[in-house]
Amino acid sequence: MANEYFLRMGDGERISMTKDQIIADLQEGSADAADLGNIPELSGDELDKLADIIMDSNRLVSVEPGMEIPVTHDIGTLRIDGDQGNSGVGIPSSRLTGCMMHERGFGADTMELGHIDYSFKPVKPVIAQEQQAMEVCQQNMTVPLLYGAMPNLGLYYTPDGPFENPGDLMKAFKINEARESIEHAGDHATRDITWIMQHLQKVGCDGVNFDTIGAAGDGDVYASLYAMKALREEFPNIYIEAGMAGECTLGMHGELEFEGKALAGLWPHEQVPLAEEAGANVFGPVCNTNTSKTSAWNLARAVTFTKAAVSAANIPCHVDMGMGVGGIPMFETPPIDAVTRASKAMVEVAGVDGI
Secondary structure (H helix, E strand, O other), rough: OOEEEEEEOOEEEEEEEEHHHHHHEEEEEEEEHHHHHOOOOOOHHHHHEEEEEEEEOOOOOOOOOOOOOOOOOOOOOOHHHOHHOOOOOOOOOHHHHHHHHHHHHHOOOOEEEOOOEEEOOOHHHHHHHHHHHHHHHHHHHHOOEEEEEEEOHHEOOOOOOOOHHHHHHHOOOOOOHHHHHHHHHHHHHHHHHHHHHHHOOOOOOOOOEEEEOOOOHHHHHHHHHHHHHHHHHHOOOOEEEEEEEEOOOOOOOOOOOOOOOOOOOOOOOHHHHHHHHHHOOEEEEOEEEEOOEEEHHHHHHHHHHHHHHHOOOOOEOOOOOOHHHHHOOOOOOHHHHHHHHHHHHHHHHHOOOOO
């Protein structure tokens, strides 16, 4: 009987597979990414490397000495004081305490401050509070401290925002009206993000993390890129991190452009040049996890997309790794065996500059 190895499904379920089954899934996952993105598949040696990482007998794995990379964070301190459903652990603490815990207790290379809602729009009414929190954190910390939030264009649509929901308009076959609503929301989001960061720069903020760009489709990307451009022009030395929400930009509008380039349907290796042009310092490529596929299939697919993005980039790529992305299972507290294997693969095969 062939040896079997423990690994995961995309939802975190523990399963066992033979070496031949693992290699077959690795090949299929890489081929799927290559077909969708029109990019090269992983080579035989690279697939063998992934297989070795997956079949390692140790519960935890790590990179080879000399291949360590920096780590950036999203959701701010919510992983400390947030609820379990948001990947938090529910420990009552201030945001200052949470930031200092990451720096001094967890050895974080960078950290970020974020509003409890973690979207830009709700920050506007409490900007003075955010300025105060940022200033106090900066006075107590050494590592770079960014301000992180999601563009989250959905908050600009009814019932939460002033513009009619494009989804409702599309269902009524009001396509032009839906597009106009997306355009208005995008312009407002650009202004809001720029205004918020203007105020945070006054109190020593080290930079900004645009988290999950494109979660609401191409309008979300449109707003983010133009906000980056405005911030880069006003603050030449600001540090901008651009993290995506999905491997492919959904064309909710379909005709939005950034500097003449259509935004709908872009894959990671096509997204990164636009982030560079807008002024980003770091790009976070994403590959979404398929919960009905194995971790071997998902990891090979994620590494294939990410490797192509790294090859196309002139700025560092810090791949998005967490629940449901980067070859990691879609689970609130992803199993550490899957997390460490995916992280090692991204460094040693995809060639990422950080996570």
